[in-house]
C-alpha cells in the first residue's frame with residue numbers, strides 16, 4: 546500500500562504562476578508515488594476573510610486550475626474542507642489536549658494579531674489544531690512542506706502524541722514532513738513574492754495577450770538603465786523564469802547575449818512571453834473544457850468529499866471509542 550500525502554490550500558480563486566511553481570506542480574508530481582488527498586481549506590479561510598461573498602467562486606476557480614494542471618480526481622481525493630464535518634469534530638477533541646499558551650505563543654499567531662488587530666478571533670488561535678485535524682483525519686503519513694513550515698508539522702505531531710497518550714490509543718498517525726523545495730517565485734515587480742494582494746502576479750488562466758502584457762511589465766536587472774548597457778541575468782527575474790520555461794539553448798543564448806548587450810530586455814521578455822504562453826496552452830485548453838461544464842467540477846469535488854468522509858468516519862469511530870464517547 547502506498548503512503549498517503551495530505552496537503553491543503555486556501556481557496557484563493559484563479560491561481561498564478563507562483564501557486565503553480567510553488568505547490569500545484571508538486572501536487573501533480575506526487576500523484577505518481579503516493580495516494581494523495583488535496584483539500585481546499587475554506588474553513589481556514591474564514592479566519593481572515595471577513596466578506597465571504599466570492600468564497601464559493603474562489604473554491605470553484607481554484608479547483609478548475611488544479612484539474613487543468615493535472616490533478617487526477619479518479620485517483621486523487623480532491624475536496625472542500627467544509628464538506629467533511631468530521632474535521633470540526635476532531636478539531637474540538639484535539640483542542641482538549643492542546644495548551645492554549647502554546648497556541649498564543651506561536652509566531653504565526655502573533656503575526657496574524659499584528660496583521661488584523663481588530664479581528665483576533667478564536668479561529669486564528671485554533672488554526673494549528675484545525676490544521677492537525679485536517680492531516681490526521683485522513684490517516685495521512687506525509688505532508689509536503691518547505692523547511693520553514695517544519696515547526697507546524699512538529700506541532701501537529703505533538704498534538705497527536707498528546708492525544709494518543711491521554712486516551713491511550715493509536716488511533717491517530719503522527720504525520721511526517723515530506724521535505725519539499727518550495728521556490729520563492731517573485732512577482733513582476735522583481736522584488737516581492739508573487740501574490741494577488743500585491744497585484745504582481747501572472748494568472749495561469751489569463752488570455753495570452755494579457756499574459757504578454759504582464760510579462761512586458763516585468764522588472765529586469767535594475768542596474769541596466771539603457772539598451773546598450775550590459776545586463777546581469779543572475780539578478781534578473783525574467784532570466785529566472787526563462788530557466789523554467791525556455792529551452793536550454795535559449796537560456797544559454799540569453800545568458801551570453803544579455804551580458805554583452807547583444808540582447809535587449811524588450812526582446813528577451815517577448816521571447817519569455819511566447820514560451821510561457823506556449824507552455825500554458827495545454828493547461829488553458831483543459832481548463833476551457835472543464836469551464837464549459839461547471840457541474841462536472843462540483844461533481845468531482847462532491848465525489849472527493851464523499852470519499853474523504855468515508856476515511857474520516859473510520860478514523861472518528863476509533864477516536865470516539867478512545868475518548869469513550871457514545872457510539
Ligand code: SF4
Pocket residue numbers: 765766769776777778781782783784799803804808809810811813814
Ligand atoms: Fe533580464 Fe533578459 Fe534584460 Fe538580461 S536581457 S536583464 S536576462 S530581461
